[in-house]
Amino acid sequence: xxxxxxxxxxxxxxxxxxxxxxxxxxxxxxxxxxxxxxxxxxxxxxxxxxxxxxxxxxxxxxxxxxxxxxxxxxxxxxxxxxxxxxxxxxxxxxxxxxxxxxxxxxxxxxxxxxxxxxxxxxxxxxxxxxxxxxxxxxxxxxxxxxxxxxxxxxxxxxxxxxxxxxxxxxxxxxxxxxxxxxxxxxxxxxxxxxxxxxxxxxxxxxxxxxxxxxxxxxxxxxxxxxxxxxxxxxxxxxxxxxxxxxxxxxxxxxxxxxxxxxxxxxxxxxxxxxxxxxxxxxxxxxxxxxxxxxxxxxxxxxxxxxxxxxxxxxxxxxxxxxxxxxxxxxxxxxxxxxxxxxxxxxxxxxxxxxxxxxxxxxxxxxxxxxxxxxxxxxxxxxxxxxxxxxxxxxxxxxxxxxxxxxxxxxxxxxxxxxxxxxxxxxxxxxxxxx
Amino acid sequence: xxxxxxxxxxxxxxxxxxxxxxxxxxxxxxxxxxxxxxxxxxxxxxxxxxxxxxxxxxxxxxxxxxxxxxxxxxxxxxxxxxxxxxxxxxxxxxxxxxxxxxxxxxxxxxxxxxxxxxxxxxxxxxxxxxxxxxxxxxxxxxxxxxxxxxxxxxxxxxxxxxxxxxxxxxxxxxxxxxxxxxxxxxxxxxxxxxxxxxxxxxxxxxxxxxxxxxxxxxxxxxxxxxxxxxxxxxxxxxxxxxxxxxxxxxxxxxxxxxxx
Numbered sequence: 001x002x003x004x005x006x007x008x009x010x011x012x013x014x015x016x017x018x019x020x021x022x023x024x025x026x027x028x029x030x031x032x033x034x035x036x037x038x039x040x041x042x043x044x045x046x047x048x049x050x051x052x053x054x055x056x057x058x059x060x061x062x063x064x065x066x067x068x069x070x071x072x073x074x075x076x077x078x079x080x081x082x083x084x085x086x087x088x089x090x091x092x093x094x095x096x097x098x099x100x101x102x103x104x105x106x107x108x109x110x111x112x113x114x115x116x117x118x119x120x121x122x123x124x125x126x127x128x129x130x131x132x133x134x135x136x137x138x139x140x141x142x143x144x145x146x147x148x149x150x151x152x153x154x155x156x157x158x159x160x161x162x163x164x165x166x167x168x169x170x171x172x173x174x175x176x177x178x179x180x181x182x183x184x185x186x187x188x189x190x191x192x193x194x195x196x197x198x199x200x201x202x203x204x205x206x207x208x209x210x211x212x213x214x215x216x217x218x219x220x221x222x223x224x225x226x227x228x229x230x231x232x233x234x235x236x237x238x239x240x241x242x243x244x245x246x247x248x249x250x251x252x253x254x255x256x257x258x259x260x261x262x263x264x265x266x267x268x269x270x271x272x273x274x275x276x277x278x279x280x281x282x283x284x285x286x287x288x289x290x291x292x293x294x295x296x297x298x299x300x301x302x303x304x305x306x307x308x309x310x311x312x313x314x315x316x317x318x319x320x321x322x323x324x325x326x327x328x329x330x331x332x333x334x335x336x337x338x339x340x341x342x343x344x345x346x347x348x349x350x351x352x353x354x355x356x357x358x359x360x361x362x363x364x365x366x367x368x369x370x371x372x373x374x375x376x377x378x379x380x381x382x383x384x385x386x387x388x389x390x391x392x393x394x395x396x397x398x399x400x401x402x403x404x405x406x407x408x409x410x411x412x413x414x415x416x417x418x419x420x421x422x423x424x425x426x427x428x429x430x431x432x433x434x
Numbered sequence: 435x436x437x438x439x440x441x442x443x444x445x446x447x448x449x450x451x452x453x454x455x456x457x458x459x460x461x462x463x464x465x466x467x468x469x470x471x472x473x474x475x476x477x478x479x480x481x482x483x484x485x486x487x488x489x490x491x492x493x494x495x496x497x498x499x500x501x502x503x504x505x506x507x508x509x510x511x512x513x514x515x516x517x518x519x520x521x522x523x524x525x526x527x528x529x530x531x532x533x534x535x536x537x538x539x540x541x542x543x544x545x546x547x548x549x550x551x552x553x554x555x556x557x558x559x560x561x562x563x564x565x566x567x568x569x570x571x572x573x574x575x576x577x578x579x580x581x582x583x584x585x586x587x588x589x590x591x592x593x594x595x596x597x598x599x600x601x602x603x604x605x606x607x608x609x610x611x612x613x614x615x616x617x618x619x620x621x622x623x624x625x626x627x628x629x630x631x632x633x634x635x636x637x638x639x640x641x642x643x644x645x646x647x648x649x650x651x652x653x654x655x656x657x658x659x660x661x662x663x664x665x666x667x668x669x670x671x672x673x674x675x676x677x678x679x680x681x682x683x684x685x686x687x688x689x690x691x692x693x694x
Contacts, residue, residue, distance in 0.1 A: 043448075044447070044448040044498045044499045044502065044529075044553065045541075045544065045545070045551055045553055046498070046528070046529040046557075047529065047537075047540040047541070047544055048528075048544075050532075050535075051528075051531040051532065051535070053543070054694075055671060056668065062641065062675070063528065066450050066452075066527075066528045066573065066676065067450060068450050068451065069449075069450040069451045069452020069453065069455045069574060070451060070452070070455060117458065121480075127480050127481045128476075128479050128481065128482060129479065129480075130464075130465070130468040130473060130480060131480065131482065133465055133468070137465070140465070144461040144465075147459075147461055148461040151459060151461070159632045159633070159635070159636050160629070160632060162453075162455060162456060162459070162574040163452060163573060163574055165632050165633050165638065165641075166636045166638075172636075173636045173637045173638040174636045174637040174638075253545050253547045255547070260545075336637070367694060369694060410481075
């Protein structure tokens with residue numbers, strides 16, 4: 001970190017901690033004004049979209065899961081949605097419910113990891129959860145217990161927590177029995193209590209005053225809080241089918257990042273993730289989750305990104321509740337998967353990864369081989385918004401010394417739970433004051 | 435004065451973060467591990483950094499950039515023991531599919547301005563560049579095996595990690611053979627154990643995410659899978675996934691190359 005000189009300075013964080021992947025950040029300040037903000041993603045490129053060409057249409061759930069070890073279910077589900085779309089198959093009924101259930105597991109696991117281990121230490125002044133555990137052991141243990149239940153859902157349905165093996169195009173290789181799911185219910189009852197305590201805990205943190213005026217984008221479905229299906233809708237009037245994504249979102253390759261930057265065709269940057277879902281679908285949360293959000297002081301709209309940690313905790317509570325609902329209503333399907341025969345054409349699929357909307361598109365030939373693939377992860381979509389937020393946040397806090405400002409900026413970046421492994425397909429913090 | 439705690443570091447190269455996440459997924463053991471060792475460098479979990487040297491370095495990911503070529507040397511120099519965790523660090527990972535193709539073409543498919551990208555033509559395992567003390571298989575690694583390896587290295591003994599095939603795990607579990615009973619192609623006979631025969635337990639064939647076992651008879655298995663109806667193209671693809679650039683799987687995938 002460079003020394004402080006109030007009017008002109010440059011600040012950088014070379015390697016951001018507590019994010020998934022490799023990245024950094026650079027801020028340039030001249031005459032007391034911010035002149036440049038770069039979220040630098042130097043996670044090495046892995047070229048998934050290139051090597052998917054020539055693979056069979058049944059392979060993307062296993063292959064694209066490897067883009068991210070933290071949210072493999074999201075990749076598997078968006079891939080399945082897109083390929084089933086290309087082949088004209090709709091998976092609904094108990095198989096859809098099972099997909100939603102395993103996805104709830106991933107929300108619980110990923111959000112709890114972020115809330116307790118990656119983000120809370122920022123609010124409480126610790127370097128990480130292990131250091132935090134020295135003073136708050138019971139709290140950290142509660143987080144670990146909650147996260148474990150999320151993983152147990154994924155393990156039971158998917159075989160293992162990271163890169164589960166049981167998800168396939170059309171459904172699953174083997175559907176669990178009612179009897180197998182039952183033991184999860186008791187654990188989820190405890191998890192729901194832990195999740196409620198989590199909402200109360202994070203609601204008591206100090207939140208910097210900061211409002212941003214963003215366009216929020218999420219899937220939206222008339223019957224359910226968005227996870228697996230729906231139209232892409234924004235708080236400013238966007239309302240499109242998933243198949244229209246490419247017409248409305250453009251990706252740009254900027255020099256300082258190995259992740260592409262996404263913008264809406266209107267040129268506006270936008271925001272995906274828990275706050276977007278919450279702001280668009282608050283009414284679809286379960287009664288318990290809605291009441292907890294209200295008690296935590298959240299209205300139906302949240303525009304301070306530092307409060308995203310509370311929204312994430314509310315979504316964990318919702319996911320526990322929703323998982324319990326699905327288990328109670330579960331009827332074993334007649335067969336574990338709907339047959340899917342390849343059809344030449346293009347298919348589009350989205351699902352709501354923990355970090356936001358994840359888009360896949362595949363073009364197949366008549367033999368079922370992939371001709372072309374496109375994947376737009378949530379962090380690519382949020383990157384311009386993160387830079388925008390940092391710009392304004394830094395400008396409001398230029399009175400802070402570099403070290404303090406750097407810590408605050410890291411906290412601001414973690415508001416978005418950026419998954420850099422996903423987006424490169426990040427964090428080095430630098431401020432230059434001149 | 436008590437003995438200083440051994441220093442553990444976790445390093446990341448090209449990867450999905452899943453193998454290091456396995457350590458954070460040890461919900462029941464994590465705080466005990468943190469009590470037994472000094473987690474000196476683990477960027478995914480903490481901003482705290484303790485200077486080396488490190489007693490044990492866990493390395494995730496493969497080498498794919500000029501910068502990482504240098505960084506892995508620094509990691510080796512700062513570490514008493516280096517253990518690679520997972521298919522990327524041990525075999526090059528899924529991103530080693532570029533080793534069968536032209537990376538320039540790959541860049542053009544994904545990036546509008548390839549000049550901005552700094553990458554090597556190949557994705558290679560850590561052992562291609564520095565001395566590695568132990569390689570843990572799997573995409574992802576198994577939690578129990580990770581705990582065993584950490585425990586073994588801290589106590590200066592060899593890890594007890596079996597080297598037989600997935601078939602042995604399947605039999606021990608009492609699974610019905612998916613290949614014999616259902617005609618489902620399965621890489622279990624040639625794949626290194628460690629997952630607990632997960633796929634056959636879920637009514638699917640093993641897809642080889644732990645990589646080849648010692649001396650696998652891949653050509654015999656490929657013959658059987660061909661008899662079950664797999665095309666030459668499918669045989670190439672099935673050996674060309676998360677451990678594609680291991681000697682054994684590369685050879686078998688190339689033996690069937692050329693057809694769709």
